[in-house]
Amino acid sequence: xxxxxxxxxxxxxxxxxxxxxxxxxxxxxxxxxxxxxxxxxxxxxxxxxxxxxxxxxxxxxxxxxxxxxxxxxxxxxxxxxxxxxxxxxxxxxxxxxxxxxxxxxxxxxxxxxxxxxxxxxxxxxxxxxxxxxxxxxxxxxxxxxxxxxxxxxxxxxxxxxxxxxxxxxxxxxxxxxxxxxxxxxxxxxxxxxxxxxxxxxxxxxxxxxxxxxxxxxxxxxxxxxxxxxxxxxxxxxxxxxxxxxxxxxxx
Amino acid sequence: xxxxxxxxxxxxxxxxxxxxxxxxxxxxxxxxxxxxxxxxxxxxxxxxxxxxxxxxxxxxxxxxxxxxxxxxxxxxxxxxxxxxxxxxxxxxxxxxxxxxxxxxxxxxxxxxxxxxxxxxxxxxxxxxxxxxxxxxxxxxxxxxxxxxxxxxxxxxxxxxxxxxxxxxxxxxxxxxxxxxxxxxxxxxxxxxxxxxxxxxxxxxxxxxxxxxxxxxxxxxxxxxxxxxxxxxxxxxxxxxxxxxxxxxxxx
DNA sequence: ACTTGACCCTCACGCGGCGTGAGGCCGCAC
DNA sequence: GTGCGGCCTCACGCCGCGTGAGGGTCAAGT
Numbered sequence: 063x064x065x066x067x068x069x070x071x072x073x074x075x076x077x078x079x080x081x082x083x084x085x086x087x088x089x090x091x092x093x094x095x096x097x098x099x100x101x102x103x104x105x106x107x108x109x110x111x112x113x114x115x116x117x118x119x120x121x122x123x124x125x126x127x128x129x130x131x132x133x134x135x136x137x138x139x140x141x142x143x144x145x146x147x148x149x150x151x152x153x154x155x156x157x158x159x160x161x162x163x164x165x166x167x168x169x170x171x172x173x174x175x176x177x178x179x180x181x182x183x184x185x186x187x188x189x190x191x192x193x194x195x196x197x198x199x200x201x202x203x204x205x206x207x208x209x210x211x212x213x214x215x216x217x218x219x220x221x222x223x224x225x226x227x228x229x230x231x232x233x234x235x236x237x238x239x240x241x242x243x244x245x246x247x248x249x250x251x252x253x254x255x256x257x258x259x260x261x262x263x264x265x266x267x268x269x270x271x272x273x274x275x276x277x278x279x280x281x282x283x284x285x286x287x288x289x290x291x292x293x294x295x296x297x298x299x300x301x302x303x304x305x306x307x308x309x310x311x312x313x
Numbered sequence: 314x315x316x317x318x319x320x321x322x323x324x325x326x327x328x329x330x331x332x333x334x335x336x337x338x339x340x341x342x343x344x345x346x347x348x349x350x351x352x353x354x355x356x357x358x359x360x361x362x363x364x365x366x367x368x369x370x371x372x373x374x375x376x377x378x379x380x381x382x383x384x385x386x387x388x389x390x391x392x393x394x395x396x397x398x399x400x401x402x403x404x405x406x407x408x409x410x411x412x413x414x415x416x417x418x419x420x421x422x423x424x425x426x427x428x429x430x431x432x433x434x435x436x437x438x439x440x441x442x443x444x445x446x447x448x449x450x451x452x453x454x455x456x457x458x459x460x461x462x463x464x465x466x467x468x469x470x471x472x473x474x475x476x477x478x479x480x481x482x483x484x485x486x487x488x489x490x491x492x493x494x495x496x497x498x499x500x501x502x503x504x505x506x507x508x509x510x511x512x513x514x515x516x517x518x519x520x521x522x523x524x525x526x527x528x529x530x531x532x533x534x535x536x537x538x539x540x541x542x543x544x545x546x547x548x549x550x551x552x553x554x555x556x557x558x559x560x561x562x563x564x
Numbered sequence: 565a566c567t568t569g570a571c572c573c574t575c576a577c578g579c580g581g582c583g584t585g586a587g588g589c590c591g592c593a594c
Numbered sequence: 595g596t597g598c599g600g601c602c603t604c605a606c607g608c609c610g611c612g613t614g615a616g617g618g619t620c621a622a623g624t
Contacts, residue, residue, distance in 0.1 A: 123412045
């Protein structure tokens with residue numbers, strides 16, 4: 063009658079799961095068929111029936127242990143289990159879409175810039191990936207918006223010029239340090255002013271007092287500092303002090 | 314100057330990752346700081362810088378090995394890696410939303426029916442979870458729509474009556490089998506007709522020929538068969554043959 | 565100089581759901 | 595009896611750490 067027992071391979075083909083998965087379900091006690099003489103697993107129709115149920119729950123993403131509990135413990139609240147699973151899935155969905163958004167933004171920026179010098183914007187380090195952070199920190203400021211507006215229109219040649227100019231300033235700073243120039247001296251303040259004008263012209267309007275704020279990042283943010291200190295050790299610190307002195311001269 | 318080295322705990326607080334994660338990144342060669350005299354890890358600013366990058370990529374869901382490749386191999390195509398990641402994420406998003414939809418449908422059905430006898434619909438087995446499948450197989454048929462319309466209005470008492478009636482038919486079938494009645498006999502056909510009228514009245518319009526089709530499921534689908542065979546072995550098969558004979562009498 | 569307590573280190577297992585062999589027994593056809 | 599296909603049981607691998615266990619190191623206080 064209904065005594066035809068199936069082998070693992072039969073059930074596997076029938077249900078679409080792999081043999082290994084059936085072994086696994088047996089191991090964890092989720093689906094344990096009887097055994098034949100040679101130790102072969104023999105799946106009854108009740109087993110196949112149970113497997114169907116298991117697969118339905120699995121398709122909803124329930125952990126196997128939960129499936130086991132739901133099916134074996136009649137006191138277990140199925141609805142509660144599914145609701146909990148819903149919460150989990152919603153969290154996963156939110157997480158995934160967040161990643162996708164970030165990723166798309168990063169891709170847009172990278173694709174827009176791959177032809178350019180990637181270490182161009184914002185004093186040198188590759189902005190495409192950090193822009194996410196910049197957006198969060200500065201996104202609401204007028205300076206950031208203006209900077210974005212201007213830089214979006216620069217051509218490759220323009221970028222090359224801007225970078226060359228920034229490099230030139232960096233090297234002048236390095237030489238000043240070697241020569242023992244004080245950042246608070248007139249020569250030091252002149253360097254800070256040069257840097258400030260550079261930012262003011264190419265990125266966003268930046269007065270002396272504002273530049274003092276910005277220059278504090280030169281030492282406090284390791285990425286700015288590393289970028290500046292490649293011209294010479296202490297360049298970032300020099301500029302910061304010079305910017306502060308320069309700001310005190312401001313009317 | 315910039316020689317202040319940080320401990321694991323410092324970096325952990327600073328970056329928000331756990332100490333264990335930093336250990337892990339060291340283990341897999343993703344971020345390997347220098348070591349102090351006592352074997353302590355000493356993170357330089359370059360290390361912190363690198364960690365920042367790592368975390369940016371990690372926030373996009375990239376596997377650590379990929380991050381390592383992207384950062385250490387300058388020939389590695391970052392854009393391609395991100396695009397691949399995008400594909401993966403989209404697949405995950407689709408998968409998750411699919412699960413959510415199925416789950417919501419299951420929850421709706423379960424919540425609507427928990428007060429009722431869950432083994433009521435469609436000859437006995439809990440439909441709330443199988444309905445997904447039923448929807449796919451028969452969702453487009455008029456019979457399914459009609460069945461859904463009718464059953465949605467049944468009260469608990471109605472269900473009890475319907476089930477009692479179905480059980481009575483099942484038991485009559487079992488007794489007929491024990492008594493040696495042939496399914497193709499008049500008595501057999503009468504039983505098939507009783508079952509058909511039951512379906513026709515409570516679920517959907519079902520003529521004799523249509524019922525023959527339906528009854529083929531009684532033996533072919535293990536869930537139908539199990540439900541019927543609980544009255545007695547062979548009940549499903551009996552009904553199928555009887556339904557076929559009954560259909561041949563149809564004008 | 566010694567103790568204390570806070571920090572650091574290295575194993576090493578665990579999770580979830582199997583994939584992927586390795587090495588060997590079983591059953592049926594010839 | 596002998597092949598060959600199918601079945602079995604270990605057992606490790608994956609991914610990104612969490613979570614101890616067991617023991618060294620460092621700086622401060624006594």
